[in-house]
Amino acid sequence: MQKHYEALGKAAANYVPLSPISFLKRAETVYGDRTAFIYGEIHRTWAQVAGRCRRFADALKQHGIAAGDTVSVIVPNIPEMFELHFSVPVSGAVLNTINTRLEAETVAYILDHADTKLIIADTVFSDLLRNAFDILGRDIEVIEIVDDQADTPPGSDRTDYESFLLTGDADATWHLPDDEWQAISLNYTSGTSGRPKGVVYHHRGGYLMALGTVVTWPMTEHTVYLSIVPMFHCNGWNHPWALASIGAKIIYTRDPVPERIWDAIQHHKVTHFGGAPIVLQMLIESAKDAEEPVSPPIKVFTAGAPPPPAILQKSQAMGLDVMQVYGLTETFGHITECLWRDEWADLSADEQAQMQSMQGVGFPILEQVRVADKSTGQDVPRDGVTQGEIAVRGNPIMKGYYKDAAATDDAFKDGWFWTGDAAVMHDNTYVQIRDRLKDVIISGGENISSIEVEGVLYRHAAVQAAAIVAIPHDRWGEVPCAFIELREGHDATEAEIINFCKKHLAGFKTPKKVVFGDIPKTSTGKIQKYVLRDRASKV
Amino acid sequence: MQKHYEALGKAAANYVPLSPISFLKRAETVYGDRTAFIYGEIHRTWAQVAGRCRRFADALKQHGIAAGDTVSVIVPNIPEMFELHFSVPVSGAVLNTINTRLEAETVAYILDHADTKLIIADTVFSDLLRNAFDILGRDIEVIEIVDDQADTPPGSDRTDYESFLLTGDADATWHLPDDEWQAISLNYTSGTSGRPKGVVYHHRGGYLMALGTVVTWPMTEHTVYLSIVPMFHCNGWNHPWALASIGAKIIYTRDPVPERIWDAIQHHKVTHFGGAPIVLQMLIESAKDAEEPVSPPIKVFTAGAPPPPAILQKSQAMGLDVMQVYGLTETFGHITECLWRDEWADLSADEQAQMQSMQGVGFPILEQVRVADKSTGQDVPRDGVTQGEIAVRGNPIMKGYYKDAAATDDAFKDGWFWTGDAAVMHDNTYVQIRDRLKDVIISGGENISSIEVEGVLYRHAAVQAAAIVAIPHDRWGEVPCAFIELREGHDATEAEIINFCKKHLAGFKTPKKVVFGDIPKTSTGKIQKYVLRDRASKV
CATH class of the missing domain: 3.40.50.12780 (ANL, N-terminal domain)
Structure with missing residues (x-):
């Protein structure tokens, strides 16, 4: 580097530490x-x-x-x-x-x-x-x-x-x-x-x-933000810091139950909120049939779990302009976004919702997103089929794990942060999660994405919540087991559910067992699969 | 700082140099x-x-x-x-x-x-x-x-x-x-x-x-940007780098003469452009009287010289949503913005334009703006009257002057970048430039802002362009001299101009001499006052 350029150092006037x-x-x-x-x-x-x-x-x-x-x-x-x-x-x-x-x-x-x-x-x-x-x-x-x-x-x-x-x-x-x-x-x-x-x-x-x-949602100084994403979760996806940068108006409800959310939307003309898909589902269920869609539409980020296409479709009909975003605690919250593409305008509503259920592309401030094999470092082809692990690089990545150098080193292997999420890369460079690596079901040598099977279950009218985990099987190694919470006033039998899946899924992906009952969730609406696995081992 | 937090260093995964x-x-x-x-x-x-x-x-x-x-x-x-x-x-x-x-x-x-x-x-x-x-x-x-x-x-x-x-x-x-x-x-x-x-x-x-x-204009991925600000000037106010971050559409005309600008606006549905006030004035003059305002309004940044209120008012009527921004080559282009304030809605159109002619507040990424005395380091009071020099601190400030350590040190005195612009600070923390320090006219011990006098001249129907510089005066030290370019088909005499000014300005601020003719400008539309000073010394 040329010395005259190098000679110009940092000074108090021109270098201020970046801080919210x-x-x-x-x-x-x-x-x-x-x-x-x-x-x-x-x-x-x-x-x-x-x-x-x-x-x-x-x-x-x-x-x-x-x-x-x-x-x-x-x-x-x-x-x-x-x-x-x-x-x-x-x-x-x-x-x-x-x-x-x-x-x-x-x-x-x-x-x-x-x-x-x-x-x-x-x-x-x-x-x-x-x-x-x-x-x-x-x-x-x-x-x-x-x-x-x-x-x-x-x-x-x-x-x-x-x-x-x-x-x-x-x-x-x-x-x-x-x-x-x-x-x-x-x-x-x-x-x-x-x-x-x-x-x-x-x-x-x-x-x-x-x-x-602010750049990508986008928000402006006229933003009215409804505080739903728990601030204990990735510091509320870093939203408190973003909101200060534009002087937005923030509405609090303490407990974001549907009636308080609807109330805030009506009284304060909310423009933006974030929430897990479970929040959207609660809103859908609490909406009165005759209600007009919210206008102008509210911009919603959803994350925490891949939103089933049916939920995206119904949200849109309610006047919620939902974009799925994806991230982890380690990545300051959301780092990818399912940006809408113009060519999707010609698709059916169902196909559009399928597209919107992808995790998408990197945020403007993320440096790079890959889907690769952690052991070999090889990228998977952009074929939408081959699974690898999502790895990212950029400034919105943690310093590391507190007092855990071994875990930090492993997470940052070869200069990338490895998310632990199994995904495919589509030819338009959109990433789509197939599963948490540990949630992938391997049946007769075939990988089964529990998310894919769950997406089908959510399309059944009687299904309120659904989760798929592996159960051991003598012949196939593992097979899918479905846990289902039924919608109030609806009913379904194991045989009905299995038949419904067979219509939409390959045989090896169809659940071999269906268990009805409450599904345990974390505070952020994530289904606790480790509890279900434990239950499944006993069925 | 606690050692466990400190122990977590930068890695290739979590630290990427910031670069456009x-x-x-x-x-x-x-x-x-x-x-x-x-x-x-x-x-x-x-x-x-x-x-x-x-x-x-x-x-x-x-x-x-x-x-x-x-x-x-x-x-x-x-x-x-x-x-x-x-x-x-x-x-x-x-x-x-x-x-x-x-x-x-x-x-x-x-x-x-x-x-x-x-x-x-x-x-x-x-x-x-x-x-x-x-x-x-x-x-x-x-x-x-x-x-x-x-x-x-x-x-x-x-x-x-x-x-x-x-x-x-x-x-x-x-x-x-x-x-x-x-x-x-x-x-x-x-x-x-x-x-x-x-x-x-x-x-x-x-x-x-x-x-x-992108945050403050604001721009989105649907932005259609018309390239007018010369890219040789502060790298086009850094817009090329901003436009890539949102994948905007950029329209080029090579030579941004009014007819090409209107043509681009009509054909490509331009949403954003930046330009000096002279560009706005040319657009105003070329607009056909019967023309409807552009709809939806185009978001315009104007900078390079304080826009006369009359130009702001006429631009708005044409459907240009103009925000004045202010900066220097040393500050990567614009670093302050005249953010619209809700309470201005109740003012008359003329008063609104006066408000919009302030340089305003710091951009979201600027750390701090002060108006202070460079020699004592004291801030001026927020009274809208006391003049000081604008000083700023933050990350969008140059590394320094190439091969000029003395000038760099002087510019960065006491941890601030000193702009050389004389200004006042209003009680709402909006900064308003009175003049380049060297353009301030000191007449009988009173400071005269050449910008203020020029603002009055621009309200005269016959005035196309106006500039005020000091001429020596035996009694008062300096007095203002006006240079005026007349609008085609209009006429005015020295006495008329002086009388017009007297109606709107204190006596000591009224030009004592008026010279009619072409006014020399730099490529960026800035009036070359040093040329005028030279001429004035000979009148």
Whole structure:
């Protein structure tokens, strides 16, 4: 490189560490008098939100929280949870959001593994924390959020969020990280098997995710965002940071049950929300038949599980402009998107929904997506048939797993992050997941995608939820077993379900056994297949 | 910082240097079959454009162009100019775009100062280059672009662009910089006084500008962009890099005269363009009175000079949704924007245009904007009256001036980039330029903003263009002198103009002298005040 160009180094004027904190700092002045939050009676402007975050961060520092300390939070989607996404990083600490639906044992494991210095929790989780501390054999300091708008237990003699906030200096200044590679948050994987792993995010990734999401959804300064995606999950797909960058209006419901979602849509003219396919399904089921579609359509990101085509089709009819996105905890949330292609306009509604059920192409800020064999490093052909593993490279990828160098090295093998998802690559470069690698069923030497079989089951009128797992079979090694939750007021027999599948699937893909009953799901709406596998081994 | 977080270092999987090259790389697959360029008969898809850029980059490397070499280009806004914004950086070289309206002497100065290794030039500039080489006393190798669609001179026996392109490997792979701080381009200031300075851009800034521009304009994948902003000016305000990130459609006209602009708007349903206020004025003058406003409105960025309120008002009536943006060569183009505020809706059209003539607030990716005294470092109060200098900090700021450490250090004094623009800060944090510092007129101890006086002159029906400069005065030190270009078919006398000003301005701000005639402008529509000052000293 030529020396005159090289001689020009970085300076304070031209190099600022990338951090989502900068977006709130800007929102404080640029969007200062605009509404940031609506939560029942609570209305706050961006200047108010930013001021509270600066002050809370100062309170944390005064309280002894140091750079790189872990602050764990167990809070539903209420305004405080958004604020903590800024105030904790502004203090220099790392935000560890804990899934609010976890059992005490796992919460105890996370608090211990994360080296938590302080917990901030909604009082609804007081018992949970007490149990977790019992398992842990020690207490950790807790700051309580008492939510007046919810039916939560009263606060104890512990410090409450609002009093703690007041201990901070109202004129405290913003504090950016010294280095954009610094940790901003710690998110534990849902741990469908074994112990959850602690995924560490960096400020750089949070900043870029924010811009990339605004660019591609797209959102504007007129966005009215309904907070549904749990902020404990990939930091709400990094949406809090994106929303600050455009000074959007955010609507909170605490508990996103269908009636509250419909209410928010009607009263606040919601333009955007994200949610798992299960949220869409609940909305579909709660919609009144005579209802007109929402207009203008609401832009929806769905992720967490591949949405069955039937759900995409019905969502569209309701006025939801759904785009499937895909990602993992390790990738800051969504990194691929099923961008609509003009040529799909000529397809039937059913074919369109099939297309939209692909995971698609990389986000603008993702560097590259491959489908390859992890052991050989070879890409699969773009034939839509050959399976490989999705591997990605780019800036919205975790720093690594907290205190787990071996898992980090394995995940980053050969310069790629290996997702563990089995997929095919279509000739238009769209990726389509066939399964979690460990969920693939191998029957008589043939791979069966459980997602494909589930997609067929969802088309049956009586099926509310469906999951396919492998059961051992003497001749074929494994065969598919279907677990089915029936829709209220509907009925079906095992034989009917199997016959329905035979009409739409190759024989070897057709379930050989059907079990009716409730299907266990994680807090994010993912079906817990490891529980079903356990059940299946006993049928 | 806690050691477990620190232990997680950067890896090939999770850290990729930020470079606009990544956007074209993604566009090649994601938007591969979509139209990227329309230039007369030329239609190219994003896959074709990307393929040509990869190949041209390889040709440059094979030709001996090494990392950090300067490649100068002197080309109008045609498809090749866009391609060079990618192919030169992909080769590892630095793109030096030369203003196509410069005289041979300055071109010679730039080629020498920039250490140019190779020139790529449209044949219309053959004579200019011959003269520049004569001044320089040596030749530099030239690759010629022969534009069949323009009335340009035929190619010589020099290598032409298309033949050169074919010497590259069609299967060449993408090459990102090793470091995002690496130089991507070298843009010389217009040099309103003295020698132009070489402003060096970095890949990181180009990447962030692209995302920030898409976020705030905003643009989407359905954007149809009309190429008017000269790409030799701040790399077309970094728009080529932004357009690749969303796979937009780009319309070229080579020469953006009003009839071609109207033609493009009608035929291609243009959604976005950028241009100096002079472009808007030309459009206003060429519009037919009976014409309906463009619908839906076209989103327009205007910059380069503060647009007179009258021009903003008339543009809006034509269906142009104009937002003023502000920046300098040193800031990668626009870094502030006059965001519309809801409370302006209640103002009169005239008051609205006054508001829109402010330079506004920082772009989402700019860290901070101040108005301060450079010598004391003190911010001016937010009173809309006290003048200071605009200073900014953030990632879209140059690496520095090429081979000019003293000027770089001065520009970056105390950790800020000092713009040299005199401005006030309003209580809503909107910045408003009063003048270039050196254009401020000091009359009897009072500062006079030449922009303010010019704004009044533009409201006079007979005034086509106006410029105010200082002339010496025995009593007051300096007084304002007006230079005026009259509108065709209109007439006015000095006394009329002065009386008109007196009605709208304080006495000391009213021009004491009026000179009628042509006003000299730079290629980017900026009035050359140094020429006028020279003339004024002789009146």
